[in-house]
Amino acid sequence: MKKPRNEPVVIQAIERIFRAGRSSTLPLALGDDAALWRPSRGKETILTCDWFLEGTHFFREKHPAGAIGWKCLARATSDIAAMGGKPSCFLLSLALPQRFTGKWLGDFLRGLRRASRSIGCEVAGGDTTPSERILISVTVLGEIHPGRAILRSGARPGDLLYASGTLGEAESGFEQLRRQHGAPRTANAALRKHLYPRPRLELGRWLAEKRLASAMMDLSDGLSSDLPRLCSGSGVGARIETGLLPVTSEANRHQALEFALHGGDDYELLFTVSRRKAELLPPHVRGVKLTCIGQITREPKILLLDEKGALIPLRPGGWDPFRDKQAIR
Amino acid sequence: MKKPRNEPVVIQAIERIFRAGRSSTLPLALGDDAALWRPSRGKETILTCDWFLEGTHFFREKHPAGAIGWKCLARATSDIAAMGGKPSCFLLSLALPQRFTGKWLGDFLRGLRRASRSIGCEVAGGDTTPSERILISVTVLGEIHPGRAILRSGARPGDLLYASGTLGEAESGFEQLRRQHGAPRTANAALRKHLYPRPRLELGRWLAEKRLASAMMDLSDGLSSDLPRLCSGSGVGARIETGLLPVTSEANRHQALEFALHGGDDYELLFTVSRRKAELLPPHVRGVKLTCIGQITREPKILLLDEKGALIPLRPGGWDPFRDKQAIR
Numbered sequence: 280m281k282k283p284r285n286e287p288v289v290i291q292a293i294e295r296i297f298r299a300g301r302s303s304t305l306p307l308a309l310g311d312d313a314a315l316w317r318p319s320r321g322k323e324t325i326l327t328c329d330w331f332l333e334g335t336h337f338f339r340e341k342h343p344a345g346a347i348g349w350k351c352l353a354r355a356t357s358d359i360a361a362m363g364g365k366p367s368c369f370l371l372s373l374a375l376p377q378r379f380t381g382k383w384l385g386d387f388l389r390g391l392r393r394a395s396r397s398i399g400c401e402v403a404g405g406d407t408t409p410s411e412r413i414l415i416s417v418t419v420l421g422e423i424h425p426g427r428a429i430l431r432s433g434a435r436p437g438d439l440l441y442a443s444g445t446l447g448e449a450e451s452g453f454e455q456l457r458r459q460h461g462a463p464r465t466a467n468a469a470l471r472k473h474l475y476p477r478p479r480l481e482l483g484r485w486l487a488e489k490r491l492a493s494a495m496m497d498l499s500d501g502l503s504s505d506l507p508r509l510c511s512g513s514g515v516g517a518r519i520e521t522g523l524l525p526v527t528s529e530a531n532r533h534q535a536l537e538f539a540l541h542g543g544d545d546y547e548l549l550f551t552v553s554r555r556k557a558e559l560l561p562p563h564v565r566g567v568k569l570t571c572i573g574q575i576t577r578e579p580k581i582l583l584l585d586e587k588g589a590l591i592p593l594r595p596g597g598w599d600p601f602r603d604k605q606a607i608r
Numbered sequence: 609m610k611k612p613r614n615e616p617v618v619i620q621a622i623e624r625i626f627r628a629g630r631s632s633t634l635p636l637a638l639g640d641d642a643a644l645w646r647p648s649r650g651k652e653t654i655l656t657c658d659w660f661l662e663g664t665h666f667f668r669e670k671h672p673a674g675a676i677g678w679k680c681l682a683r684a685t686s687d688i689a690a691m692g693g694k695p696s697c698f699l700l701s702l703a704l705p706q707r708f709t710g711k712w713l714g715d716f717l718r719g720l721r722r723a724s725r726s727i728g729c730e731v732a733g734g735d736t737t738p739s740e741r742i743l744i745s746v747t748v749l750g751e752i753h754p755g756r757a758i759l760r761s762g763a764r765p766g767d768l769l770y771a772s773g774t775l776g777e778a779e780s781g782f783e784q785l786r787r788q789h790g791a792p793r794t795a796n797a798a799l800r801k802h803l804y805p806r807p808r809l810e811l812g813r814w815l816a817e818k819r820l821a822s823a824m825m826d827l828s829d830g831l832s833s834d835l836p837r838l839c840s841g842s843g844v845g846a847r848i849e850t851g852l853l854p855v856t857s858e859a860n861r862h863q864a865l866e867f868a869l870h871g872g873d874d875y876e877l878l879f880t881v882s883r884r885k886a887e888l889l890p891p892h893v894r895g896v897k898l899t900c901i902g903q904i905t906r907e908p909k910i911l912l913l914d915e916k917g918a919l920i921p922l923r924p925g926g927w928d929p930f931r932d933k934q935a936i937r
Contacts, residue, residue: 306652306754307757307759310841311759311825312656312687312824312825312826313656313691313693314655314656315655315691315752315757317653318653324645324653325643325644325645326733327641327642328701328733328734328735329701330701330735330736332737332739332743335738358641359642361642362640362641362642370656372658372701372747374659374743404655404656406656406657408659408665409664410664414661414703416657418657418699418701420653423644425646428636428644430640431640496641497641512639512640
């Protein structure tokens, strides 16, 4: 009979690194059948979960364990930002090979803890099991005042379309990572954005509190894939202009445009604002640049006004894991 | 360029089969960046997530898709029962090969929907992505009055130890399934318990409402693995008696005892009751049999009084996925 191990090393590592105890909002975290969380009075709870799988969303050889820990929470929390909410706590489902339960796990959990502290989202609980590949699913709970969540369905013809930050920067960083051998040695802004994205939580909350955005979502799969989802949710179309896109300066113009249109993992916010309210929108919010990139149209088509003045249909070239089996991100 | 597919077939199937709309507790489910859930006023939220992985927790060739759908929610909800709570909604993280997005997915989702309706736990959202194996993680939210959750940490020396239902029955069913070729043809009570477990939600709530149990957990990995967790949580030991165990009649005595001690997947409740309150405990609650199987001791050892009257240490022989790499469940 093999040696019994009732508290697997993974759970011990999680409890050691997170040292979760009782807090006012989490009277019980880790170590029991389930966690207990106290929702704020009068708030709605925002719920989201996000896969982060080896070979699909990251490469073990390319992505540092700490970046995987950071990013699995950051990207899940980006959905809370996209509703205009405030993150509260998360659950970690982690499956990994036995041989990664040492240094790799420690580095992963410290990256996750850094994200948890930076974002203000406490660990509530989770589940661990062994598997041949590293499998991660993160569930995040956030909160918002009832009626204030910004949905994908609120865009109206004539609304202006905005994006935060720089588009395609993370893709440019991933391109650098692909070209390097093994794990990254240095990280410029683009690579940092790919490895350690920062969800636009402050901007999302600001837009929800001021009731400025009519529709919103986060850009995870690329503008050309995500914009049709927002338009479909609202039953509208959109026309964007190449010349308006806030592209990265870390690539040549052609590539920067490709990245901005089709690159994923930016976790910027894409939102619409009525023309009347657009006047109230400053060029920056909490240090994040806002750029008008086009407008919402009645006709349910996604059109791109290119640099030669031609209006062409924008086809999804961003990342769809069920389509792009080879295009690992 | 490949054909774009913005609404993957998996999401369409989920939306078609669940037809999730707006309800009073779920003003927004499926189809946006995140879901919106309205917690009941003055209640605490119970949070839990559970892996259910092909090759680790089920075999695709052995387990019908509908049973996989049922069981992934039922077993996650069992953790809500183990706290004495009421389930409210769930999130589904589902990764599967493209070739299973047809009939297999439909059968899986219909099994999941049956569990969802039977348990009273609505779908709130989820995430889907392709993978070589079928990967499932389910997050369940439940509710309970503040202070009423029954933790693992409340057992005191002298408390009596109880189990609900029959122990080892699911393991006996799994044993039948292992012996059969391919998928099951007929299902007796034991096999049904393995394939379609019913979390003891009514019993859990009854015990919490009546404040009868001092500690509680659900039996998922087997009594000999789970009892030490409850004892460790409470800083106590336990002595159980072979002769008291509610064993299955679908195996010979020796095997039935092995199943009851070490078999997993029962999703029965294991709980402790002070001697004073034990008088108030009926033999059945909501049709579920309650059996006193031993008592809590001050000395932190797990001992078994066997049928010959010998007191022997009970070693974990239940299921620990990080230990039992071969013992697939």
